[in-house]
Amino acid sequence: MNKKCLAAATIAAMVAAVPTVCYAEDTEVNVIAAEYGQNTAEWWSNFVEDFNKDNPGIKLNVEVVSWNDIYTVVNTRIQGNNAPDILNIDVFADYQADGLLLPAQDYVSEETYAKMYPSFLEQSIVDDVVWAVPDLASARALYYNVDILEAAGVKPPTTWEELTAACEAIKAYDDSIYPWGIDMTTDEGQAAFAYYTWNNGGGFVDENGEWALNSAENVEAIEYAVNLVNSGYTNSDPANDTRYDLQDMFGAGQVAMVIAPNSLPTYIAEGGHEVNYAVASIPCNKGESVSAGVMDRFMCFDNGYSDEELAAITTFFDYFYEDARYSEWVLMEGFLPATMAGGEAVAAADESMAAWVDIVGSSKFYPTAKAEWADVKQGVIDAEQRALLGEDVKTLLDELQADIAG
Amino acid sequence: MKKKKIMKTVTPYLWLLPSILLMLIFILFPIFEVFRTSLSEVSRAGIIKGFTGLDNFAKVIKGPTFGLVLKNTVVWTIVVVGLSTLIGFALAMVLNNEFRGRKIARAIVVFPWATSLIIQAGVWKFIIDSDYGTLNTLFMKLGLISKPMNWTPTPGAYFAWECWVGIFVTIPFVTFCVLSGLQSIDAAYYESATVDGAGFWDKLLHITLPLVRSSLTVSTVLNIIYVFNSFPIIWTITKGDPANRTDTLVTYLYKQAFYKGRTGEAAAISVIGFLILCICASVYMVLSLRKEEQDA
Known part of the structure; x- marks a missing residue:
């Protein structure tokens, strides 16, 4: 009996081993x-x-x-x-x-x-x-609430001048709506840096691919963004309102315009919101509009x-x-x-x-191939948040550039 | 005979062996690893490149934000532990009295403790939000305000709210520690004191406080450690933003490790925190126990 058991066990083990042997190869x-x-x-x-x-x-x-x-x-x-x-x-x-x-x-x-x-x-x-x-x-583009912009009598802005005017008009139309959404949080503040600097002829790097964080264009761009916040044209807490908070507020009709990724419609629909929106290029100050990829x-x-x-x-x-x-x-x-x-x-x-x-296809991308990117990313976010607290943008970006590029 | 004696000596250690092994693997080894990492150069991909001495510590301490973060950590720990101990003690005194619904009141006090910290912090973030917060909705419905108020206009205001959430979730622990101490006090002490003409404050200072000191010491030491190392509340509400104004050592080191990829510096911050805690907790325990011995 024992021998039979042993034989059966041996056969079973051999059968079990066959697939293992196959996989091993x-x-x-x-x-x-x-x-x-x-x-x-x-x-x-x-x-x-x-x-x-x-x-x-x-x-x-x-x-x-x-x-x-x-x-x-x-x-x-x-x-x-x-x-x-x-x-x-x-x-x-x-x-x-x-x-x-x-x-x-x-x-x-x-x-x-x-x-x-x-x-x-x-x-x-x-x-x-x-x-x-x-x-x-x-990729990112400008999403706007068609109903709010129509009611306020403005067209989707293509330049910074038009953007400021649109914000003013929306604010005059309904004080409880935030005309413009800005996210300068620890998770995605680098995107805000990209939207404004790229559309002002600046950016993270110069034409040779070297860090150029404190260029005059960048200083002007961040000052412009912070000025939008200080003028009361944006969500009240850009250092804490994440992209998802802004998308929720846009879906709820609380924010009139926001720069968001192509997945925004799906996000809004999944959140149970219905909003009459349209897509446009990100407003720019110099050159052609640049999207962030x-x-x-x-x-x-x-x-x-x-x-x-x-x-x-x-x-x-x-x-x-x-x-x-x-x-x-x-x-x-x-x-x-x-x-x-x-x-x-x-x-x-x-x-x-x-x-x-x-x-x-025509987007600009973050310079993630550079080894200092993680420091630059957190550095520009820190500079933005300190600028929101009232510090001088030029000094902040000069310090960051010195810290990164030595 | 000799063998029996050896067995007698060895047996207790054998019983202790599993606990010691567990402690070695799960407590001492990670602590050793943190110390080793803090003294090493670590690449962003996590590879240890070699020994760097105290370089990581120097970089951290010379960094522009470390002083601010350390100050925040001290304020956070003192405010949360101090106020939660004060309120928790008062609440324990109330709950120690006989009154109708005492059991329900005790159960309610446990709620903040029984809920996860992330959920608590998330709920409070939702309450105080100036755009869609329920505090604004409530006050507007009650007619106290006509339009939404910004409850967090400055980083200081945010930090104060975070301290409040910290206090709110810490109170139950203090309450129950003190309550257990209060229940062990013989009522005869109070009766004799009353006969001798002692008032409320006399009884509190000369009977209650000395007799619950050991419970208070335990709750305070544990709270100093928990609160100092607390991560979820601050992370959920502000992530230490804006610009590190609400960061404590723990959230700051998390950012260094996982947002900037500076594992060595993050480990150095962790070691600094560990040493501060060891010193504070030891000093507090030595002082309290010495006082207890003197009183005895």
Whole structure:
């Protein structure tokens, strides 16, 4: 009896071991991906299932992590010599500075690489090498409440002069409405810096790509924004009202105009608000209106791959950027595509997205490829908040420039 | 015989071993790691690049905002611990009396304690918001104000509200610590004092306070530690904004670590906080216990 049991157990163990042996021969690709919204985890789960079915010999594992935790999770993995093979996140410069990444052209096939907007790829260049590839983008534009602007007798502003006049008119029409929304919070104050400085001929860097935080254009731009607040034309607490607070207030008709991403309509609808809105370019003072683009990326950690493993990673990217699948990816959470074919597909699928595809194509991006970006980002937010408290903008930006550029 | 003696000596340590191991893994090792990180150069990606001595401490202390943040932390701790102890003590005295509905009153006092700090802070943020806050709605419905008021016009006002929320959530802990002390006082003391002609203040100063001192010491020491290290209230209401005006050491170090990627400096701030707390709590405990011994 005992022998029978033993024989049965041995057979069972052998049967159980068969799939293990098969898997052991598979080339594993481990991905950590950011959770963009409620649909992300399910989308990746379906992707993994399809990928593993269509690519025998490769075992793809995708771990979807929330934005709140992803930096800590990745850093902990790196410290434990357990970096993922592929990471989907927003910034890459810190990992590149530590020599942890592979150049993009080592693992992305030429065919897939050629699909991407060159202006997007340029955002991931350090030392003339592209270190990451864009997975999606979003862009910002001016949203305005059509009913309020009509009632106040103003047209959507295209210049700062018109913006001030529109704010004045809206304030005169109804004192309880905030004409203009400003977010200078710790989470996104750098966006406000971008909206005003870029539309005044300034910005984070000069034409040579060097930090130019205290340029005359930047000082003028931030003074203008702070002046809007001090004149009572904006939400009362820009250092604490987040983008989401402003979007809620815009949805509730409490804010007449706000600069927001292309996902605003979905956000308002999910919040149960109905508002008669329209989209326009961000008002500018000098030159042409510039939209602010935000882009996320894929990067590949240098984990000492064999040719076979590198080929598996290339297969992953070819599969991900396959036109139909990629369009589905960007539309899943209402983002904008980073590939030309994706742009065409998204514009064809949704008319309202077509204009956004054009906007994102001509957007400016934060200089996230520079290693000092995290300090600059928090530095401009700090300068804005101190300017709101009455400190001199020029002095603040001079100090910041000295601190960053030395 | 000898073996028995050895066993007798070793057995208690064997029983203690699991606790000691747990403490080593979950308390001492993380503390050691924080100290090690504070003395190391750490890249933004979290890689330790080498020993830097006290560089991280020097950078933190020389930084323009550290003084402000330290001052905020001291004010925050003293105001919240001091006022919550005062109010909690008074409330415990009230709840120690016999009155109708005492059980319900005691249950109500527990509510702020039983709710998570983030929810509490979120609710208070919602109450005081000048655009959609319920405090404005209430006052407007009551006809006390005609249009919404800005309850947080300055960083100081924000900080005062945060202190109030801190006090509000700390009161229950003090109340119940003191209440347990009050209930252990024999009523005979008060009866004899009354016979001797002692008034309310005499009884409070000479009977109640000395007898609840140990409960008060426990609640104050624990509160100093909790409040000093409290993160959720300030983070939920202002994130330390505007421009670090409402930051305490804990929110400041969080920003250094997770917004600026300066892990080494964040660890140095953590060590500074740890040392301040160790000193304050030790001094307070030594003084209170010495007083207790003298009284005994």
